[in-house]
Amino acid sequence: MAMQFYASPEQIMRDRSELARKGVARGRSAVVLSYSGGVLFVAENLSSALHKVSEIYDRIGFAAVGRYNEFENLRRAGVRMADLNGLSYDRRDVTGRALANAFAQTLGAIFTEQSKPFEVEICVAQVGATSEEDELYRITYDGSVNDEPGRMAMGGQAEAITNVLKSDHRPDMSLSEAVRVAVRALSTVGGEGGAARTIAANQLEVAVLDRARVGRTFRRITGAALTALLDGDAAGDAAPAGGRAKTPTVPTEEAHKPTTSAGSADLEGNQNEQPEA
Amino acid sequence: MFTNAGTSSFTTFLSRVAPEMLPGRRPLPPGMAADMAPHATTIVAISAAGGVVMAGDRRATMGNLIAQRDIEKVHPADAYSLVGIAGTAGIGIELMRLFQVELEHYEKIEGAMLSLDGKANRLASMIRGNLGAAMQGLAVIPLFAGFDLAAKDPAGAGRIFSFDVTGGPYEETGYDAIGSGSLFAKSALKKRFRAGLSIDDATRLAVEALYDAADDDTATGGPDLTRRIYPVVMTATAEGTHRLTDAETASIAESVVAARMENPGG
Numbered sequence: 001m002a003m004q005f006y007a008s009p010e011q012i013m014r015d016r017s018e019l020a021r022k023g024v025a026r027g028r029s030a031v032v033l034s035y036s037g038g039v040l041f042v043a044e045n046l047s048s049a050l051h052k053v054s055e056i057y058d059r060i061g062f063a064a065v066g067r068y069n070e071f072e073n074l075r076r077a078g079v080r081m082a083d084l085n086g087l088s089y090d091r092r093d094v095t096g097r098a099l100a101n102a103f104a105q106t107l108g109a110i111f112t113e114q115s116k117p118f119e120v121e122i123c124v125a126q127v128g129a130t131s132e133e134d135e136l137y138r139i140t141y142d143g144s145v146n147d148e149p150g151r152m153a154m155g156g157q158a159e160a161i162t163n164v165l166k167s168d169h170r171p172d173m174s175l176s177e178a179v180r181v182a183v184r185a186l187s188t189v190g191g192e193g194g195a196a197r198t199i200a201a202n203q204l205e206v207a208v209l210d211r212a213r214v215g216r217t218f219r220r221i222t223g224a225a226l227t228a229l230l231d232g233d234a235a236g237d238a239a240p241a242g243g244r245a246k247t248p249t250v251p252t253e254e255a256h257k258p259t260t261s262a263g264s265a266d267l268e269g270n271q272n273e274q275p276e277a
Numbered sequence: 278m279f280t281n282a283g284t285s286s287f288t289t290f291l292s293r294v295a296p297e298m299l300p301g302r303r304p305l306p307p308g309m310a311a312d313m314a315p316h317a318t319t320i321v322a323i324s325a326a327g328g329v330v331m332a333g334d335r336r337a338t339m340g341n342l343i344a345q346r347d348i349e350k351v352h353p354a355d356a357y358s359l360v361g362i363a364g365t366a367g368i369g370i371e372l373m374r375l376f377q378v379e380l381e382h383y384e385k386i387e388g389a390m391l392s393l394d395g396k397a398n399r400l401a402s403m404i405r406g407n408l409g410a411a412m413q414g415l416a417v418i419p420l421f422a423g424f425d426l427a428a429k430d431p432a433g434a435g436r437i438f439s440f441d442v443t444g445g446p447y448e449e450t451g452y453d454a455i456g457s458g459s460l461f462a463k464s465a466l467k468k469r470f471r472a473g474l475s476i477d478d479a480t481r482l483a484v485e486a487l488y489d490a491a492d493d494d495t496a497t498g499g500p501d502l503t504r505r506i507y508p509v510v511m512t513a514t515a516e517g518t519h520r521l522t523d524a525e526t527a528s529i530a531e532s533v534v535a536a537r538m539e540n541p542g543g
Contacts (some may be wrong), residue, residue, distance in 0.1 A: 079382065079386055080382075082301075083382045
């Protein structure tokens with residue numbers, strides 16, 4: 001009979017944490033901020049079809065970094081749970097806190113029971129009536145939950161990004177100010193020799209939970225509306241508030257991007273561009 | 278159970294984790310149950326230039342009694358489609374809520390809306406699931422209409438689908454009505470409908486048709502001027518679904534009633 005090597009529980013947990021942390025740090029980052037008109041999500045994402053930011057329920061959004069297949073699995077679970085609770089009780093009874101707890105339970109169980117933890121970090125955000133009532137929850141690979149104060153960054157070099165947010169972010173910002181702060185924070189890391197870099201509009205995934213809207217508040221900001229916000233055009237602030245919800249439509253042409261890889265590389269593009277975290 | 282790769286369909290998910298929440302999955306004791314629950318009555322839908330109009334009266338009946346005077350039977354199914362229900366009110370409302378969640382769920386999971394035909398097929402399979410209850414008198418028949426975002430010709434983008442207890446869907450040309458007063462509403466529409474009506478004309482026509490249904494069918498309620506209860510009228514166009522305000526439907530209903538004072542036959 002083969003001898004089993006002894007590994008202490010502490011060692012096993014440390015190894016798993018390290019694996020998960022490295023996996024999360026390899027990915028491009030995401031930022032979640034509360035601003036005067038709602039909650040803003042900005043993620044660096046080369047794919048326009050595979051989302052890092054998405055809608056869970058009326059006033060609840062989801063953002064994640066790490067391995068796409070793993071957080072997509074969690075996102076679907078969140079949508080199912082929210083829709084099931086909303087149907088059996090009422091739409092108002094679906095809360096971000098309950099979802100954050102469910103995600104934490106799931107991630108905690110996976111971390112302790114399975115041989116490989118999920119290499120993800122996720123944010124559940126709920127927009128309130130005022131920016132003080134916004135709720136941002138950070139859930140990490142081991143199932144720990146943190147209630148964040150109106151802003152958070154996830155992914156590679158999150159600390160450096162958080163520092164920029166801490167100094168520049170105010171909860172009473174307009175949408176275009178908030179987008180520019182988020183993009184500035186994201187671009188402070190990953191440049192040549194630690195310098196800032198520029199991130200093009202087509203590499204950003206931007207969405208908001210619009211405080212003023214009733215019903216489903218989640219909207220993606222793409223194309224011309226996004227460029228206007230990045231250019232600091234104040235008119236961009238007003239644009240998303242008017243009109244009806246921009247709901248996704250049936251794609252008119254086939255997607256050209258291959259979606260074969262189940263790993264995170266499909267979202268991260270050429271890994272050679274990435275500095276070591 | 279939530280994290281299985283599974284399906285994008287909410288009802289398929291429910292059938293696995295909470296089958297008791299699907300109306301068709303509940304065991305029913307034998308016997309007829311038709312007189313036990315309130316029934317919802319007449320819904321009309323009219324396709325117009327650039328969209329579709331759906332309107333429903335506000336009455337629910339139980340045998341010879343009026344169970345409710347202000348029930349709402351026309352609802353948005355999602356951002357571009359409308360659903361109206363006739364038949365057993367309780368099951369109808371449950372099915373309609375389930376259908377709304379089904380469409381929203383698919384949209385959130387897949388990041389894209391179902392096609393209009395896909396939505397109609399989904400509704401058909403949900404109605405089919407209720408066949409057992411329908412055979413015992415608890416039938417629900419919906420009317421489904423929407424703006425087809427994939428339509429080549431914007432004039433034909435407003436489409437209407439009808440169903441029967443065994444499912445469907447059957448696409449209707451121009452207009453359709455369901456419920457106990459549908460015979461009279463359809464007769465009225467047959468004489469007055471013209472292709473390419475404007476949304477405003479179609480709205481007025483829908484209220485006229487409901488008036489005709491209420492005129493000859495006791496289970497359909499006409500505009501209730503004393504209590505200020507008017508039909509629910511909704512439209513689905515390229516801008517999405519829209520419910521006419523109470524003031525708007527009041528003014529249409531009042532002008533219809535005023536015209537009928539002159540000529541009761543319309």
